Amino acid sequence: MKKLKEFPLISSLSMMRVNQSFAGLLKPLVGESISGWIARGQHSKNPFLFDRAADAIEKFGAADADETTSGLLRRELTQIFDVNSSLFDYLFADYGSWLKHPANLRVDMCELCLFEDFSTYRRPTTRSIWAYSWFNICHVHGNLIRDLGSTIPSQAIANVLNHYMGAIPRPSSLSMQSPLSIRKLRMIASRTFKTLSLMALSFQQWYISALKAGKVHIPGAASTVALIDFEIFMSDLIAVIGKKRSYPYHQKSYIARLLDIKGECSLSVRLSPSAGPEACLCFEVREHPPEVRMAMFALLGLFIGVPHCVRSWQQGEDFQVRSDNLDRLWWGMHSELGQNLGYLEWLENRSRNWNAAIKERYSHLLVDWWHNRRART
Ligand SMILES: [Zn+2]
Secondary structure, X not given: OOOOOOOOOOOHHHHHHHHHHOOOOOOOOOOEOHHHHHHHHXXXXXXXXXXXXXXXXXXXXXXXXXXXOOHHHHHHHHHHXXXXXXXXXXXXXXXXXOOEOOHHXXXXXXXXHHHHHHHOOOOOOOEHHHHEOOOOEOOOOOOEXXXXXXXXXXXXXXXXXXXXXXXXXXXXOOOOOOOOOHHHHHHHHOHHHHHHHHHHHHHHHHHHHHHHHOEEEOOOOOOEEEHHHHHHHHXXXXXXXXXXXXXXXXXXXXXXXXXXXXXXXXOEEOOOHHHOHHHOOOOOHHHOOHHHHHHHXXXXXXXXXXXXXXXXXXXXXXXXXXXXXXXXXXXXXXXXXXXXXXXXXXXXXXXXXXXHHHHHHOHHHHOOHHHHHHHHX
Protein backbone atom coordinates (compact mmCIF):
# COMPACT_ATOMS: atom_id res chain seq x y z
CA MET A 1 0.00 0.00 0.00
CA LYS A 2 1.22 3.50 -0.82
CA LYS A 3 2.66 5.16 2.24
CA LEU A 4 0.83 8.10 3.69
CA LYS A 5 2.74 11.09 4.95
CA GLU A 6 4.79 10.53 8.11
CA PHE A 7 3.45 12.44 11.09
CA PRO A 8 4.92 14.16 13.02
CA LEU A 9 7.92 15.13 10.96
CA ILE A 10 11.26 15.61 12.67
CA SER A 11 13.27 18.41 11.15
CA SER A 12 16.96 17.96 10.33
CA LEU A 13 17.75 20.50 13.07
CA SER A 14 15.87 18.39 15.61
CA MET A 15 17.62 15.28 14.31
CA MET A 16 20.95 16.96 15.04
CA ARG A 17 19.74 17.76 18.55
CA VAL A 18 18.64 14.13 19.00
CA ASN A 19 22.05 12.85 17.94
CA GLN A 20 23.83 15.27 20.29
CA SER A 21 21.50 14.60 23.21
CA PHE A 22 21.41 10.82 23.01
CA ALA A 23 25.10 10.30 22.20
CA GLY A 24 26.02 6.63 22.59
CA LEU A 25 22.40 5.67 23.25
CA LEU A 26 19.73 4.03 21.15
CA LYS A 27 17.76 6.87 19.47
CA PRO A 28 13.94 7.01 19.70
CA LEU A 29 11.95 6.59 16.49
CA VAL A 30 9.49 9.15 15.17
CA GLY A 31 6.30 8.74 17.22
CA GLU A 32 7.70 5.93 19.40
CA SER A 33 6.22 5.56 22.88
CA ILE A 34 8.50 6.21 25.84
CA SER A 35 7.98 2.69 27.16
CA GLY A 36 8.67 1.19 23.71
CA TRP A 37 11.94 3.12 23.45
CA ILE A 38 13.01 2.14 26.99
CA ALA A 39 12.22 -1.53 26.31
CA ARG A 40 14.32 -1.40 23.11
CA GLY A 41 17.09 0.41 24.98
CA GLN A 42 17.22 -2.30 27.64
CA HIS A 43 18.10 -4.76 24.86
CA SER A 44 20.66 -2.46 23.23
CA LYS A 45 24.45 -2.45 23.57
CA ASN A 46 24.28 0.31 26.14
CA PRO A 47 21.35 -0.56 28.45
CA PHE A 48 22.51 1.08 31.71
CA LEU A 49 20.45 4.30 31.56
CA PHE A 50 17.43 2.44 30.17
CA ASP A 51 17.57 0.06 33.14
CA ARG A 52 17.69 3.07 35.46
CA ALA A 53 14.65 4.51 33.66
CA ALA A 54 12.77 1.21 34.10
CA ASP A 55 13.60 1.33 37.85
CA ALA A 56 12.32 4.92 38.04
CA ILE A 57 9.01 3.89 36.40
CA GLU A 58 8.64 1.12 38.99
CA LYS A 59 9.48 3.55 41.80
CA PHE A 60 6.71 5.89 40.60
CA GLY A 61 4.27 2.97 40.67
CA ALA A 62 3.34 3.59 37.02
CA ALA A 63 2.35 0.62 34.85
CA ASP A 64 4.69 2.03 32.20
CA ALA A 65 6.27 5.32 31.18
CA ASP A 66 3.23 6.27 29.08
CA GLU A 67 0.77 5.58 31.90
CA THR A 68 0.80 9.02 33.43
CA THR A 69 0.62 12.42 31.88
CA SER A 70 1.94 13.96 35.10
CA GLY A 71 5.16 15.82 34.56
CA LEU A 72 7.02 14.24 37.50
CA LEU A 73 7.97 10.96 35.86
CA ARG A 74 8.81 12.66 32.56
CA ARG A 75 11.08 15.10 34.44
CA GLU A 76 12.86 12.22 36.18
CA LEU A 77 13.41 10.54 32.80
CA THR A 78 14.87 13.70 31.27
CA GLN A 79 17.31 13.83 34.19
CA ILE A 80 18.31 10.19 33.80
CA PHE A 81 18.99 10.64 30.07
CA ASP A 82 20.37 14.16 30.60
CA VAL A 83 18.18 15.50 27.83
CA ASN A 84 16.53 18.88 27.45
CA SER A 85 12.88 18.62 28.57
CA SER A 86 11.56 20.56 25.55
CA LEU A 87 13.31 18.12 23.19
CA PHE A 88 11.94 15.20 25.23
CA ASP A 89 8.40 16.64 24.99
CA TYR A 90 8.86 17.19 21.26
CA LEU A 91 10.00 13.61 20.67
CA PHE A 92 7.41 12.01 22.92
CA ALA A 93 4.28 14.02 22.19
CA ASP A 94 1.61 13.95 24.87
CA TYR A 95 -1.76 13.22 23.26
CA GLY A 96 -3.70 13.89 26.46
CA SER A 97 -5.95 11.59 28.41
CA TRP A 98 -9.19 11.51 26.36
CA LEU A 99 -10.02 7.86 25.57
CA LYS A 100 -6.52 6.67 26.48
CA HIS A 101 -6.23 2.95 27.23
CA PRO A 102 -4.58 1.83 30.46
CA ALA A 103 -1.21 0.11 29.90
CA ASN A 104 -2.59 -3.45 30.26
CA LEU A 105 -5.15 -2.84 27.47
CA ARG A 106 -2.78 -1.34 24.87
CA VAL A 107 -3.13 -4.22 22.43
CA ASP A 108 -4.14 -2.17 19.37
CA MET A 109 -1.27 -1.82 16.91
CA CYS A 110 -0.49 -1.41 13.21
CA GLU A 111 0.91 -4.71 12.04
CA LEU A 112 2.59 -3.05 9.02
CA CYS A 113 4.55 -0.70 11.30
CA LEU A 114 5.65 -3.75 13.30
CA PHE A 115 6.61 -5.63 10.11
CA GLU A 116 8.61 -2.60 9.04
CA ASP A 117 10.50 -2.65 12.37
CA PHE A 118 11.11 -6.36 11.93
CA SER A 119 12.30 -6.05 8.32
CA THR A 120 14.78 -3.30 9.21
CA TYR A 121 16.36 -5.45 11.95
CA ARG A 122 14.83 -3.28 14.64
CA ARG A 123 13.12 -4.64 17.71
CA PRO A 124 9.35 -4.14 17.08
CA THR A 125 8.13 -1.23 19.17
CA THR A 126 4.95 0.62 20.14
CA ARG A 127 3.95 4.12 18.99
CA SER A 128 2.48 6.47 21.60
CA ILE A 129 -0.58 7.27 19.52
CA TRP A 130 -1.72 3.63 19.42
CA ALA A 131 -2.83 4.03 23.06
CA TYR A 132 -5.98 5.97 22.09
CA SER A 133 -9.45 4.79 21.04
CA TRP A 134 -9.84 7.80 18.74
CA PHE A 135 -6.80 6.68 16.71
CA ASN A 136 -7.93 3.94 14.34
CA ILE A 137 -6.14 4.38 11.01
CA CYS A 138 -2.33 4.23 10.77
CA HIS A 139 -1.24 7.55 9.31
CA VAL A 140 1.83 5.90 7.74
CA HIS A 141 0.19 2.87 6.08
CA GLY A 142 -3.50 3.80 5.95
CA ASN A 143 -4.66 0.51 7.44
CA LEU A 144 -6.82 -0.25 10.43
CA ILE A 145 -5.19 -0.35 13.87
CA ARG A 146 -6.40 -3.56 15.48
CA ASP A 147 -6.13 -5.79 18.50
CA LEU A 148 -3.05 -8.01 17.99
CA GLY A 149 -3.55 -9.94 21.21
CA SER A 150 -0.60 -8.62 23.25
CA THR A 151 0.73 -5.39 24.72
CA ILE A 152 4.26 -6.57 23.83
CA PRO A 153 5.02 -5.73 20.17
CA SER A 154 7.32 -8.72 19.53
CA GLN A 155 4.58 -11.05 20.83
CA ALA A 156 1.95 -9.14 18.84
CA ILE A 157 3.87 -9.63 15.57
CA ALA A 158 4.36 -13.32 16.41
CA ASN A 159 0.57 -13.59 16.92
CA VAL A 160 -0.03 -12.03 13.49
CA LEU A 161 2.46 -14.36 11.78
CA ASN A 162 1.04 -17.43 13.51
CA HIS A 163 -2.46 -16.39 12.66
CA TYR A 164 -1.77 -15.71 8.97
CA MET A 165 0.20 -18.91 8.58
CA GLY A 166 -2.22 -20.92 10.70
CA ALA A 167 0.83 -22.63 12.17
CA ILE A 168 -0.08 -22.46 15.83
CA PRO A 169 -3.62 -22.41 17.21
CA ARG A 170 -4.45 -19.06 18.76
CA PRO A 171 -4.92 -19.23 22.55
CA SER A 172 -8.54 -18.55 23.44
CA SER A 173 -7.44 -15.63 25.65
CA LEU A 174 -6.39 -13.67 22.56
CA SER A 175 -9.09 -11.43 21.23
CA MET A 176 -7.37 -10.70 17.91
CA GLN A 177 -10.07 -10.14 15.32
CA SER A 178 -9.96 -12.72 12.53
CA PRO A 179 -8.24 -10.84 9.70
CA LEU A 180 -8.92 -13.37 6.99
CA SER A 181 -12.65 -13.98 7.31
CA ILE A 182 -14.43 -13.56 3.98
CA ARG A 183 -16.90 -11.14 5.57
CA LYS A 184 -14.10 -8.89 6.84
CA LEU A 185 -12.24 -8.97 3.52
CA ARG A 186 -15.45 -8.01 1.72
CA MET A 187 -16.08 -5.25 4.24
CA ILE A 188 -12.54 -3.83 3.92
CA ALA A 189 -12.79 -3.84 0.11
CA SER A 190 -16.11 -1.97 0.12
CA ARG A 191 -16.33 1.62 -1.02
CA THR A 192 -18.12 2.60 2.19
CA PHE A 193 -15.31 1.15 4.33
CA LYS A 194 -12.73 3.14 2.35
CA THR A 195 -14.78 6.33 2.69
CA LEU A 196 -15.14 5.79 6.43
CA SER A 197 -11.40 5.07 6.78
CA LEU A 198 -10.57 8.35 5.04
CA MET A 199 -13.00 10.19 7.29
CA ALA A 200 -11.57 8.53 10.43
CA LEU A 201 -8.08 9.57 9.29
CA SER A 202 -9.25 13.15 8.73
CA PHE A 203 -10.86 13.22 12.17
CA GLN A 204 -7.59 12.03 13.78
CA GLN A 205 -5.57 14.68 11.97
CA TRP A 206 -8.04 17.38 12.96
CA TYR A 207 -7.99 16.29 16.61
CA ILE A 208 -4.17 16.05 16.69
CA SER A 209 -4.01 19.64 15.37
CA ALA A 210 -6.37 20.69 18.18
CA LEU A 211 -4.18 18.88 20.73
CA LYS A 212 -1.11 20.68 19.40
CA ALA A 213 -2.91 24.02 19.58
CA GLY A 214 -4.21 23.20 23.08
CA LYS A 215 -7.71 24.38 22.09
CA VAL A 216 -10.46 23.65 19.58
CA HIS A 217 -11.53 25.96 16.75
CA ILE A 218 -15.12 24.81 16.42
CA PRO A 219 -15.55 23.66 12.79
CA GLY A 220 -17.85 26.02 10.93
CA ALA A 221 -17.81 28.67 13.66
CA ALA A 222 -15.54 31.51 14.69
CA SER A 223 -15.36 30.42 18.34
CA THR A 224 -12.53 28.66 20.12
CA VAL A 225 -13.12 26.48 23.19
CA ALA A 226 -10.98 24.56 25.67
CA LEU A 227 -10.11 20.98 24.68
CA ILE A 228 -11.83 19.54 27.75
CA ASP A 229 -15.12 21.25 26.82
CA PHE A 230 -15.05 19.82 23.33
CA GLU A 231 -14.07 16.37 24.60
CA ILE A 232 -17.11 16.31 26.92
CA PHE A 233 -19.31 17.17 23.92
CA MET A 234 -17.64 14.56 21.66
CA SER A 235 -18.03 11.87 24.36
CA ASP A 236 -21.79 12.52 24.40
CA LEU A 237 -22.04 12.24 20.62
CA ILE A 238 -19.93 9.06 20.66
CA ALA A 239 -22.30 7.55 23.26
CA VAL A 240 -25.13 7.99 20.76
CA ILE A 241 -23.16 7.06 17.62
CA GLY A 242 -21.93 3.78 19.18
CA LYS A 243 -25.24 2.85 20.81
CA LYS A 244 -26.49 -0.72 20.58
CA ARG A 245 -29.91 -1.71 19.32
CA SER A 246 -32.22 -3.41 21.71
CA TYR A 247 -32.56 -6.78 19.96
CA PRO A 248 -35.00 -7.76 18.44
CA TYR A 249 -37.14 -4.69 19.14
CA HIS A 250 -35.21 -1.98 17.33
CA GLN A 251 -33.75 -1.56 13.87
CA LYS A 252 -30.15 -2.51 13.20
CA SER A 253 -27.82 0.31 14.18
CA TYR A 254 -26.73 2.68 11.44
CA ILE A 255 -23.08 1.57 11.67
CA ALA A 256 -24.09 -2.10 11.41
CA ARG A 257 -25.96 -1.20 8.23
CA LEU A 258 -23.05 0.85 6.86
CA LEU A 259 -20.56 -1.95 7.50
CA ASP A 260 -23.06 -4.66 6.54
CA ILE A 261 -22.66 -6.44 9.88
CA LYS A 262 -25.24 -9.15 10.25
CA GLY A 263 -26.50 -11.05 13.30
CA GLU A 264 -25.08 -10.85 16.80
CA CYS A 265 -22.44 -8.21 17.24
CA SER A 266 -21.27 -5.57 19.70
CA LEU A 267 -23.93 -3.24 18.23
CA SER A 268 -26.75 -5.49 19.41
CA VAL A 269 -27.84 -6.21 22.94
CA ARG A 270 -30.56 -8.54 24.21
CA LEU A 271 -32.41 -6.03 26.32
CA SER A 272 -36.02 -5.01 26.44
CA PRO A 273 -36.69 -1.35 25.53
CA SER A 274 -37.91 -0.99 29.12
CA ALA A 275 -34.23 -1.13 30.22
CA GLY A 276 -34.09 2.51 29.11
CA PRO A 277 -31.82 4.33 26.66
CA GLU A 278 -28.77 4.51 28.93
CA ALA A 279 -28.44 0.69 28.89
CA CYS A 280 -27.84 0.85 25.12
CA LEU A 281 -25.60 3.92 24.93
CA CYS A 282 -21.86 3.51 24.38
CA PHE A 283 -19.89 4.74 27.38
CA GLU A 284 -16.87 2.52 26.71
CA VAL A 285 -15.60 2.74 23.15
CA ARG A 286 -13.51 -0.42 23.56
CA GLU A 287 -16.64 -2.56 23.74
CA HIS A 288 -16.73 -2.35 19.93
CA PRO A 289 -14.25 -4.01 17.52
CA PRO A 290 -11.76 -1.85 15.55
CA GLU A 291 -13.82 -1.48 12.36
CA VAL A 292 -16.83 -0.25 14.36
CA ARG A 293 -14.65 2.17 16.35
CA MET A 294 -13.19 3.47 13.09
CA ALA A 295 -16.71 4.09 11.70
CA MET A 296 -17.76 5.78 14.95
CA PHE A 297 -14.99 8.38 14.77
CA ALA A 298 -15.54 8.85 11.03
CA LEU A 299 -19.18 9.75 11.75
CA LEU A 300 -18.16 11.88 14.73
CA GLY A 301 -15.97 13.91 12.34
CA LEU A 302 -18.95 14.25 9.99
CA PHE A 303 -21.37 15.43 12.68
CA ILE A 304 -18.97 17.95 14.21
CA GLY A 305 -18.31 19.27 10.71
CA VAL A 306 -14.59 18.52 10.15
CA PRO A 307 -14.37 19.78 6.53
CA HIS A 308 -12.44 16.77 5.11
CA CYS A 309 -14.87 14.34 6.78
CA VAL A 310 -17.88 16.11 5.29
CA ARG A 311 -16.24 16.26 1.84
CA SER A 312 -15.24 12.56 1.87
CA TRP A 313 -18.76 11.59 2.92
CA GLN A 314 -20.36 13.66 0.18
CA GLN A 315 -18.01 12.29 -2.48
CA GLY A 316 -18.06 8.71 -1.20
CA GLU A 317 -21.79 8.29 -0.87
CA ASP A 318 -23.12 10.36 -3.78
CA PHE A 319 -24.61 12.39 -1.03
CA GLN A 320 -27.38 14.71 -2.16
CA VAL A 321 -26.35 18.12 -0.85
CA ARG A 322 -29.41 19.38 0.93
CA SER A 323 -29.42 21.53 4.00
CA ASP A 324 -31.32 19.05 6.15
CA ASN A 325 -29.56 15.83 5.13
CA LEU A 326 -27.11 15.74 8.00
CA ASP A 327 -29.85 16.69 10.46
CA ARG A 328 -31.95 13.85 9.13
CA LEU A 329 -29.02 11.42 9.36
CA TRP A 330 -28.38 12.44 12.97
CA TRP A 331 -32.06 12.06 13.81
CA GLY A 332 -31.98 8.57 12.30
CA MET A 333 -29.03 7.66 14.53
CA HIS A 334 -30.78 8.45 17.79
CA SER A 335 -34.48 8.06 16.98
CA GLU A 336 -35.07 5.46 14.28
CA LEU A 337 -38.53 6.07 12.83
CA GLY A 338 -39.44 8.01 15.93
CA GLN A 339 -39.26 4.86 18.10
CA ASN A 340 -36.49 5.74 20.49
CA LEU A 341 -37.00 9.30 21.51
CA GLY A 342 -35.33 8.68 24.88
CA TYR A 343 -31.90 9.16 23.29
CA LEU A 344 -32.69 12.70 22.22
CA GLU A 345 -33.97 13.46 25.72
CA TRP A 346 -30.76 12.03 27.19
CA LEU A 347 -28.69 14.24 24.89
CA GLU A 348 -30.74 17.30 25.80
CA ASN A 349 -30.02 16.64 29.47
CA ARG A 350 -26.34 16.16 28.75
CA SER A 351 -26.23 19.39 26.74
CA ARG A 352 -26.68 21.32 30.00
CA ASN A 353 -22.97 20.59 30.57
CA TRP A 354 -21.92 21.83 27.15
CA ASN A 355 -20.00 25.05 26.69
CA ALA A 356 -22.32 27.85 25.42
CA ALA A 357 -20.42 28.26 22.11
CA ILE A 358 -20.69 24.51 21.47
CA LYS A 359 -24.38 24.48 22.30
CA GLU A 360 -25.01 27.36 19.93
CA ARG A 361 -23.09 25.82 17.01
CA TYR A 362 -24.59 22.35 17.44
CA SER A 363 -28.13 23.25 18.54
CA HIS A 364 -29.45 21.43 15.43
CA LEU A 365 -28.34 18.12 17.01
CA LEU A 366 -30.92 18.66 19.76
CA VAL A 367 -33.82 19.24 17.41
CA ASP A 368 -36.44 16.59 16.79
CA TRP A 369 -36.05 16.70 13.00
CA TRP A 370 -39.01 14.38 12.36
CA HIS A 371 -41.37 16.38 14.55
CA ASN A 372 -40.33 19.65 12.89
CA ARG A 373 -40.69 18.17 9.43
CA ARG A 374 -44.21 16.98 10.16
CA ALA A 375 -45.09 20.35 11.63
CA ARG A 376 -43.92 22.04 8.40
CA THR A 377 -45.94 19.80 6.08
ZN1 LIG B 1 1.50 1.50 10.20
